[in-house]
Amino acid sequence: ASKAQGCNTCHFFTKEMNMGVTRRLALEEQLHGALGNSELEVLYQPLVDIHSRSIIGAEALLRWHNPTLGEISPDEFIPVAEQTGLIIPIGEYVLAQALEKTAQWVHQRQWPFKIAVNLSPRQFRDERLVTFIEQQLQANSVPGSHLELEITEGVLMGDHGYINSALETLCRMDIGIAMDDFGTGYSSLSYLRSYPFDTLKIDRSFINDINVDPADRELVNAAIAMAHGLGLKVVAEGVETEEQLESLATQYCDVAQGYLFSKPVPPEEISRMLIKGRFTRS
Numbered sequence: 001a002s003k004a005q006g007c008n009t010c011h012f013f014t015k016e017m018n019m020g021v022t023r024r025l026a027l028e029e030q031l032h033g034a035l036g037n038s039e040l041e042v043l044y045q046p047l048v049d050i051h052s053r054s055i056i057g058a059e060a061l062l063r064w065h066n067p068t069l070g071e072i073s074p075d076e077f078i079p080v081a082e083q084t085g086l087i088i089p090i091g092e093y094v095l096a097q098a099l100e101k102t103a104q105w106v107h108q109r110q111w112p113f114k115i116a117v118n119l120s121p122r123q124f125r126d127e128r129l130v131t132f133i134e135q136q137l138q139a140n141s142v143p144g145s146h147l148e149l150e151i152t153e154g155v156l157m158g159d160h161g162y163i164n165s166a167l168e169t170l171c172r173m174d175i176g177i178a179m180d181d182f183g184t185g186y187s188s189l190s191y192l193r194s195y196p197f198d199t200l201k202i203d204r205s206f207i208n209d210i211n212v213d214p215a216d217r218e219l220v221n222a223a224i225a226m227a228h229g230l231g232l233k234v235v236a237e238g239v240e241t242e243e244q245l246e247s248l249a250t251q252y253c254d255v256a257q258g259y260l261f262s263k264p265v266p267p268e269e270i271s272r273m274l275i276k277g278r279f280t281r282s
């Protein structure tokens with residue numbers, strides 16, 4: 001019986017693996033045409049000042065609608081884009097779109113507005129990145145101070161010299177650097193010590209249970225205090241309830257992003273939100 005079972009397990013496992021490979025190939029094949037076929041869309045999720053509830057910026061988040069595969073989550077297709085190198089043209093598209101919209105929003109808004117754009121490791125290693133950003137900022141007449149690049153630990157692994165000089169160049173352009181998904185990696189603390197971050201984004205998985213799990217609450221409180229001690233601004237990701245917001249407010253967390261205020265939305269929606277300027281308590 002055990003032999004038969006072992007065989008079944010083996011067969012099942014292989015089938016699962018094949019499905020993974022098939023899916024992966026389909027994604028790769030479709031992703032090649034995604035830009036040209038206008039299947040990619042950039043949505044924006046508001047960044048909200050916790051104390052005033054006013055919108056101080058937005059994060060650009062990519063969406064892929066494919067006629068054969070349907071909606072594909074960025075958690076699934078960004079790694080494929082990264083591995084194939086397609087992330088370079090795709091990432092340039094996101095930056096160009098986001099800065100074009102930001103030009104309107106900065107003009108519309110009478111006070112600071114920041115656009116946050118995610119960068120993957122391969123984008124960061126591309127030596128044309130800085131030039132591309134410089135061109136886009138200039139083309140849209142947006143000062144670098146309105147842009148913040150979000151990076152995760154993966155971006156910082158590797159050549160310390162190159163990373164340092166790239167970060168320094170961006171810093172001289174007044175572009176902000178945020179550490180994304182803080183708390184999920186292995187070496188976030190040592191990276192915080194080594195590089196000039198402006199913002200710390202606490203991962204959604206810690207915010208989720210902030211009012212349920214005392215350990216999560218303590219970790220979030222400590223992260224906020226530490227970031228402030230280092231002179232960084234703190235953004236809490238994935239804020240979904242007033243209770244979570246309240247807990248973060250008592251710790252002087254600066255900015256909230258999450259479904260409590262808004263899901264990622266098309267740019268026209270952000271323009272409408274900016275006219276109102278702030279979110280009122282529901």
Ligand code: C2E
Pocket residue numbers: 045060061062073074075078091094118119120150180181204237238239240257258259260264
């Ligand atoms: P991220 O940069 O950490 O973005 C935050 C994610 O949390 C987004 O998922 C957002 O929709 C989601 N989120 C925000 N608030 C809430 C909430 O209250 N509840 C819940 N359940 N989720 C919330 P999304 O849009 O699926 O993106 C996933 C990841 O894909 C991003 O994580 C980022 O790492 C990557 N990504 C998205 N767009 C881009 C892009 O243009 N370039 C690169 N390189 N990566 C991107």
Ligand code: MG
Pocket residue numbers: 059118150180
């Ligand atoms: Mg992000």
Ligand code: MG
Pocket residue numbers: 180181201203204237
């Ligand atoms: Mg994140």
Ligand code: MG
Pocket residue numbers: 181
């Ligand atoms: Mg994430």
